[in-house]
Amino acid sequence: MARPEGELPAAGQGTDLSGFDEMHHAGACRAPYAMIRDWLEDLPPDLLRRKHEEAELLFRRVGVTFAVYAEGGNPERTIPFDIIPRVLDADEWMFLERGLRQRVRALNAFLVDIYQGREILRAGRIPEALILMNAGFRPEMQDFMPVHGAYTHIAGIDIVRLGPREFCVLEDNCRVPSGASYMLENREATMRLFPGLLGRHRVASVSHYPEDLLDTLRSVAPPHCPGEPTVALLTPGAFNSAYYEHSFLADEMGVEIVEGADLFIEDNIVFMRTTEGPRRIDVLYRRVDDDFLDPLTFRPDSTLGVPGLFGAYRAGNVALANAVGAGIADDKSVYPYVPEMIRFYLGEAPLLANVPTFDCGRAEDLAYVLAHLDALVVKEARGSGGYGMLIGPQASRAERDVFAARLRACPGDYIAQPTLALSTCPTYVESGIAPRHVDLRPFVLVGKEIRIVPGGLTRVALREGSLVVNSSQGGGTKDTWVLDA
Numbered sequence: 001m002a003r004p005e006g007e008l009p010a011a012g013q014g015t016d017l018s019g020f021d022e023m024h025h026a027g028a029c030r031a032p033y034a035m036i037r038d039w040l041e042d043l044p045p046d047l048l049r050r051k052h053e054e055a056e057l058l059f060r061r062v063g064v065t066f067a068v069y070a071e072g073g074n075p076e077r078t079i080p081f082d083i084i085p086r087v088l089d090a091d092e093w094m095f096l097e098r099g100l101r102q103r104v105r106a107l108n109a110f111l112v113d114i115y116q117g118r119e120i121l122r123a124g125r126i127p128e129a130l131i132l133m134n135a136g137f138r139p140e141m142q143d144f145m146p147v148h149g150a151y152t153h154i155a156g157i158d159i160v161r162l163g164p165r166e167f168c169v170l171e172d173n174c175r176v177p178s179g180a181s182y183m184l185e186n187r188e189a190t191m192r193l194f195p196g197l198l199g200r201h202r203v204a205s206v207s208h209y210p211e212d213l214l215d216t217l218r219s220v221a222p223p224h225c226p227g228e229p230t231v232a233l234l235t236p237g238a239f240n241s242a243y244y245e246h247s248f249l250a251d252e253m254g255v256e257i258v259e260g261a262d263l264f265i266e267d268n269i270v271f272m273r274t275t276e277g278p279r280r281i282d283v284l285y286r287r288v289d290d291d292f293l294d295p296l297t298f299r300p301d302s303t304l305g306v307p308g309l310f311g312a313y314r315a316g317n318v319a320l321a322n323a324v325g326a327g328i329a330d331d332k333s334v335y336p337y338v339p340e341m342i343r344f345y346l347g348e349a350p351l352l353a354n355v356p357t358f359d360c361g362r363a364e365d366l367a368y369v370l371a372h373l374d375a376l377v378v379k380e381a382r383g384s385g386g387y388g389m390l391i392g393p394q395a396s397r398a399e400r401d402v403f404a405a406r407l408r409a410c411p412g413d414y415i416a417q418p419t420l421a422l423s424t425c426p427t428y429v430e431s432g433i434a435p436r437h438v439d440l441r442p443f444v445l446v447g448k449e450i451r452i453v454p455g456g457l458t459r460v461a462l463r464e465g466s467l468v469v470n471s472s473q474g475g476g477t478k479d480t481w482v483l484d485a
Helices: 031-042 045-062 088-115 128-132 181-191 195-199 211-217 243-253 310-315 328-332 334-346 365-369 395-411
Strands: 065-067 076-080 081-086 154-165 166-173 230-235 256-258 263-266 271-272 283-286 317-319 376-380 388-390 412-419 425-430 432-443 442-446 450-452 455-458 476-482
Touching: 031 081, 045 076, 045 081, 045 181, 065 425, 081 181, 081 425, 081 432, 081 455, 088 154, 088 166, 088 334, 088 442, 088 450, 154 328, 166 328, 166 334, 181 195, 181 211, 181 455, 181 476, 211 230, 211 243, 211 283, 211 317, 211 442, 211 450, 243 256, 256 395, 263 310, 271 310, 271 450, 310 317, 365 395, 365 412, 388 395, 425 455
Parallel strands: 081 476, 230 256, 230 283, 283 317
Antiparallel strands: 065 076, 154 166, 154 432, 154 442, 263 271, 376 388, 376 412, 425 432, 432 455, 442 450, 455 476
């Protein structure tokens, strides 16, 4: 991987992490936030506090939760919700939507290629060993073509903003991206807490996401399935950290939520056990990782999957969304090559930039990273949720030394990036309203066509100065508004 252009700050020089202020720029309130500014100025501080408390109570009553099992105690937590919306204007969203469509088209073309002809590898655009020796690559998918060539049917692309018109992709989520339920619940909460606020703005709706999701899933059903395709959501069960979302989306789509024990395979066809007898399943929106889907093909000790499921999939009798093997496209060591995928498959210049990335498996990159740990963010190549991560400028010398030892021991397991000054939005905190860093996860649905609900899930780092927005690391969420033109 080529080194980022220009030099990062040397040790001791510091890094400005204040970030672009999405509400105020060049000494004035930006136009998309003008009515939010007026609303906040008219809102008594005591009422804002009461609404914040009401939001917490509302989410607790509804049961909008996530689980963190690594810390012991009661893992169930209410997802923190900030009551001040994040706003994008129509032009900003139009640009983002174009970039998202382009990127996900290229990611799916890449997945088709590496499980078929591997033209991009033969052309030398991506190192062959990086793909074929990667744990995310599934040789079992060789020469298998999903309906419409769609491998990642539900993609969550994490976007960060660095300036007025400067957006870039932080990472791609092509396996089982979560957060759509929080996007929907955040909008519902805004409508309940401030019923007149949305009415004063022309805000694009997100309520049709479950309908779009169901239409997308039905569109990738096996072509010979009898009648209207039957869709079900496959969950690992109630102890999964995203179980709330599984049950929420199944309910919103009007489909059954099932566990592995609820299904069986007969003649390479998937059936669901019901009180009225077996019922054929044509599409599984699976929230179970590849390794655990089928003990006959993958991990033999898995009790979460269905014996014979992969055989039924390869036989073309059931669709799995997302497809087995889609995870190779969101491996962090593959991420630096997505712009090249766009150029190779689409013949286009990338609309959304990547963050410059160092591959610690390369000796030259490793040496640079070790010399600049105080200015870099280091991530596990196959990590998620903000775990296994070092933010150099905010880490102590001892923490950097520990990470340096990890890098020397297993360099290929890590990538590094410059520390980005994520943009900030006004956020309600204990001391009042203050800027906090945010990112954005739009959800891209791919089937017969590509659909994107305007906005997505804004995640916010609630701790002052923090750049980690993940809910498992103390982050919260915001309602995301896209203003209609």
